[in-house]
Amino acid sequence: KGCMSGLKPAVVGLIANAVLGVLMTVFFPAGLSLAVFTEVTFYIYAAIFATMLVLAFKKIHPIIIICLSAVLGIAVGYLL
Numbered sequence: 001k002g003c004m005s006g007l008k009p010a011v012v013g014l015i016a017n018a019v020l021g022v023l024m025t026v027f028f029p030a031g032l033s034l035a036v037f038t039e040v041t042f043y044i045y046a047a048i049f050a051t052m053l054v055l056a057f058k059k060i061h062p063i064i065i066i067c068l069s070a071v072l073g074i075a076v077g078y079l080l
Contacts, residue, residue: 041080048072 026045028036036042052069056062 041076044076044080048076 026049027042030036048069051072052065055065055068
């Protein structure tokens, strides 16, 4: 029991690190600069992210959220 309680913060930290890494890659591919906010793709990806975040808080099944975000991401990739 003590081992599991010690592992929980480590797992949360690893997941947070992965999420931040993906967010930085998607939203700021050229590094942190104000030029990112002038690109249309930034706002499209932000809208997809916000939509998936809302669906996650509405207790939609995670597989549906993952599949929907994959479909939207692929569609946007082909359109741009």
